[in-house]
Amino acid sequence: MTSQEFTYPSTPRSVDTMLDDLTAVLNREAVERGLIRRMLLAVSEAFTNALIHGNGLDPHKLIKVRLAVNETDVVADISDTGKGGLNDIENKKPATPESESGRGIDLIKHFASSTSFTEGTDGGLQVTLTFLRSNKHTLSNI
Numbered sequence: 244m245t246s247q248e249f250t251y252p253s254t255p256r257s258v259d260t261m262l263d264d265l266t267a268v269l270n271r272e273a274v275e276r277g278l279i280r281r282m283l284l285a286v287s288e289a290f291t292n293a294l295i296h297g298n299g300l301d302p303h304k305l306i307k308v309r310l311a312v313n314e315t316d317v318v319a320d321i322s323d324t325g326k327g328g329l330n331d332i333e334n335k336k337p338a339t340p341e342s343e344s345g346r347g348i349d350l351i352k353h354f355a356s357s358t359s360f361t362e363g364t365d366g367g368l369q370v371t372l373t374f375l376r377s378n379k380h381t382l383s384n385i
Contacts, residue, residue, distance in 0.1 A: 244313040245272055251306045253298035253323075261290055261308055265319075272312040275376065282317060282374050285354040288347040289321040289370040297323030297368055316356070317374045328368030332360050 249264050251257035262283055269279045290306060298304035309320040338346045352358050355372040362368055 244311060246309065246311040248307060248309040251308070252302045253294050253300055253304045253306060254302050255294070255300075257294065257306065258287060258290060261306075262287060265308070265310060268310055268312065269317070274312065274317060278317065278374055278376060281354040282319065282372075285351045285372055285374075286319050286321065288350050289319075289372065292328075292347050293321055293323035293325070293368065293370070297325030297328050299325065314376065316376055319372045319374075320369055321372075322363065322367055322369040324365065324367040326366040329360055329362040332368075 245268070247268055249261065251261055265283065265286060266279065269282065274282075286308070290308065293306045294300060298306065304324045306324075307320070307322045309318075309322075311318045332348060338349060351370070351372065354374075356375040357373045359371045360368060361371070
């Protein structure tokens with residue numbers, strides 16, 4: 244099993260850096276192309292939520308991404324240092340076709356094989372996304 248952790252400042256530029264870092268690890272581990280696309284979409288949504296809603300775009304607050312890859316699955320943990328994120332997720336109303344935002348959690352749950360949201364002792368939110376490597380789900384349905 245390969246496990247790697249990355250830490251990023253809460254700036255918009257960090258999204259691209261994070262995606263590049265994860266892509267490099269996933270390619271090195273020979274993760275299937277369709278799974279990489281699904282993963283990057285879901286992880287970028289979780290990361291963007293941590294960036295904006297969790298850390299409020301405060302460059303002094305950090306976002307940690309831990310990626311674990313083995314033969315059966317790929318797990319990504321995305322953690323922020325904000326406050327109250329779990330309550331917001333539990334009380335989230337579904338997005339409507341007219342909504343201009345609010346689809347990130349729905350996309351995360353759709354593309355990940357399983358998801359969990361936990362609040363750390365410091366109040367930060369950790370999103371854990373698990374992707375089964377045998378899953379035949381593809382992006383062609385979008």
